[in-house]
Amino acid sequence: MSGPELGRLIDEVDRTVDVQFAAVGDVDELNRLYASLLGRRGSLNALMKQLPGAAPAERKLLGQRLNAVKGRVERAREEATARIKRTARERELSAPPLDITLPGRWRAPGRPHPIMRTLDEIVDIFVGLGFDVAEGPQIELARYNFDLLGFPADHPAMDMHDTFYIAGDPGQNVLLRTHTSPVQVREMLSHPPPVMIVAPGVVYRRDDDASHSPMFVQIEGLVVDRDVSLADLKGLLEVYSRRMFGEDTKTRFRPSYFPFTEPSAELDVSCLVCYGENRACPQCKGTGWLEVLGCGMVHPTVLRNVGIDPEVYTGLAFGIGVDRTANMKFAVDDIRSFYENDVRFLGSL
């Protein structure tokens, strides 16, 4: 390479050194740039190797110029290093202070709601006994919720004060289901017997006090087949009570009334808190018994309404308030606490 040509290349590097180092943003970029100039394969080293090719008279001057550019590179590197350190330090100082004495942040693991846990437990018991799980819509037709179940037209449950009807429906044909019984109706309409289902789900009523919430969870069961008897109902619910509340749980059936069953009964279990031994027990109010569910033999009219011959088939049905069951299980005073979404309360159960 001729001397003037080499001189031109040296000038070119010289001109760009300051601009290139000023543009560098961090230590890695800086190291890469430095290596590209003065590394083993760097451009200034390459030019250095061309030096012997220049005319002897020019060599000394070219060598001095190359050394000057090298010195410039070294200085530019020092400046850039200082600048990068300064910037990092400034960033550090302007950041919010780190308080290493703060306790670590704990993220609570989630878990199912106590009512859903109770519901799962109940479903498991019945599935273990051979029941299928059936579900239906929460917005329901009055026909399925009341009419086909044999509710008399003037039944108080159908009153505006007890049921949430859908606005803009003056005929009161559409409502939020007040129980999961319409699932039973749908099931009987779509499947011929034998039917053996539990229907878990959310239901709605216009109630709001310590033992009633306007929205609550129910699970109902239905068995329709030949020769289903009251003895089957009793045996089934005794097994359920023992599995749910403990092997030594006692049960008691009291006559009751529901429009869709005949005969009808309420099932009580012995108090889980005092076992009937504390007259002042707040859970059972001193009676020794807790009301657990309503049940009965499916009314022949209901079977006829869904096209099943009551002379051939009989059925048993029961309805369990899951909130009330959770209430008993967890000994909670106010059923509404379950729906207030206070994690301090829910986490304590």
Ligand SMILES: [Zn+2]
């Ligand atoms: Zn008690």
